[in-house]
Amino acid sequence: MKRIIYIGDTQSHATSFHRANALKRLGYKVTMCNPYNAVSDQITSRWLGHLHHKTGYQLLQRRLSQWLIQITQTIDAPDMIWVDGGELFGPACLNQLKTFKCPIVLYNVDDPTGKRDGSRFKSLLQALPLYDMVVVVRSETEQECWKLGATKVLRVLRSYDEVAHHPFENRLAIPAQFRSEVAFIGTWMKHEKRDELLVTLVKQGIPVSIWGSRWQKSPYWHLLKDSYRGGALGGREYVAAIQGSKICLGMLSKGNRDLHTQRSLEVPFAGGLFCAERTTEHQQLYKEGVEAIFWSDADECALLCKQLLQDDTSREQIRQAGMRRVRELSVGNEDVCKTIVWAALNQHTYSNQKL
Numbered sequence: 001m002k003r004i005i006y007i008g009d010t011q012s013h014a015t016s017f018h019r020a021n022a023l024k025r026l027g028y029k030v031t032m033c034n035p036y037n038a039v040s041d042q043i044t045s046r047w048l049g050h051l052h053h054k055t056g057y058q059l060l061q062r063r064l065s066q067w068l069i070q071i072t073q074t075i076d077a078p079d080m081i082w083v084d085g086g087e088l089f090g091p092a093c094l095n096q097l098k099t100f101k102c103p104i105v106l107y108n109v110d111d112p113t114g115k116r117d118g119s120r121f122k123s124l125l126q127a128l129p130l131y132d133m134v135v136v137v138r139s140e141t142e143q144e145c146w147k148l149g150a151t152k153v154l155r156v157l158r159s160y161d162e163v164a165h166h167p168f169e170n171r172l173a174i175p176a177q178f179r180s181e182v183a184f185i186g187t188w189m190k191h192e193k194r195d196e197l198l199v200t201l202v203k204q205g206i207p208v209s210i211w212g213s214r215w216q217k218s219p220y221w222h223l224l225k226d227s228y229r230g231g232a233l234g235g236r237e238y239v240a241a242i243q244g245s246k247i248c249l250g251m252l253s254k255g256n257r258d259l260h261t262q263r264s265l266e267v268p269f270a271g272g273l274f275c276a277e278r279t280t281e282h283q284q285l286y287k288e289g290v291e292a293i294f295w296s297d298a299d300e301c302a303l304l305c306k307q308l309l310q311d312d313t314s315r316e317q318i319r320q321a322g323m324r325r326v327r328e329l330s331v332g333n334e335d336v337c338k339t340i341v342w343a344a345l346n347q348h349t350y351s352n353q354k355l
Helices: 015-025 046-054 058-074 091-100 122-130 139-147 194-203 221-227 235-243 263-269 280-285 298-309 312-328 333-346
Strands: 003-007 029-033 080-084 104-107 133-136 153-155 180-185 208-211 228-230 245-250 274-277 293-295
Touching: 003 015, 015 029, 015 080, 015 333, 046 058, 058 091, 058 122, 080 091, 080 333, 091 104, 091 122, 104 122, 104 333, 133 139, 133 333, 139 153, 153 333, 180 194, 180 235, 180 298, 194 208, 194 221, 194 298, 208 221, 221 228, 235 245, 245 263, 245 298, 263 274, 263 280, 263 312, 274 298, 293 298, 298 312
Parallel strands: 003 029, 003 080, 080 104, 104 133, 133 153, 180 208, 180 245, 208 228, 245 274, 274 293
Antiparallel strands: none
16 A cells, blocks of 8 residues: 655645545545644734745744654655645755655645745745656646746646535535525635626626625625625535535636636536636536536626526536536546556656646
8 A cells, every 4th residue: 555645734624635535535545744733823823924925934944844854753654745735845845855765746726836926935936846746737837837947747637526525415405505596605806806797797686695705805895795695615515505506606816827726626516507707728628508607707697697597497407517527527636636646656747637
């Protein structure tokens, strides 16, 4: 049995935790270590957390290196190390991990080479050449990682989790508080204009339900507060809100250069009708109007929502087709993790998920 040290966020709602569990389901012996716990007093502090984010966690490197020394002294040598996220680790941390003398993989679904997050990924970028393989989810990041000295880069699609996002067997079991007409599940972001799109829908009479963090900060809160259903969702509540909606909206992060997101795969897998921004990657994933619904602006989104809410038959056909399609894509966590481990241990770049 192959042994993997898995270093990442181990909170139960985190996609990092889902990937670690997928590796266990694949039969690997996984030891999970959460570096955020090692510096929690620093990064959960309002002011210190902001400082460390802005400085790329440079000031925490000594402390994290000491934490990793303890890890290397107390854990049996693995066959592979999986660093999920990696924003906390600079070169000193990687050099400490290299004492295990096994492949070290970085998996990152953010945009560490982009500009949106300022210097947040400064430590990660300095350590990039020390990883044996870097796994990313967008073409721009792939090319930029090569230019920054990465020795091996693998691009994959994002993924759903076969267990965490499994739909309710009986839709009647979905609690009433998570049923809706048109749902958006996500965080308010200052420069993404998600609130502007939702305001347009509300003004055009679309019954929108919003779940997520920070929406009270929106300048349009007075227009959206009646549509607000609660904070961030996780676990079965997240699945319930997706599957309990007639239409589930998907919005991208332009600052993160997204052309597809986790929602692009989680929503259809969990039994929702995916209604998202029209992009080249979305159109390659799903047949438009058959397996998912796409729009280019708020007015088109509103028009499509109105049409679908009045047509139960078409809506159900598209929902079912999307569920079938996402399963055909082989983009569950188990599929993606299997590809990554194979590539890392066999020292070959291989992907069956090219766009």
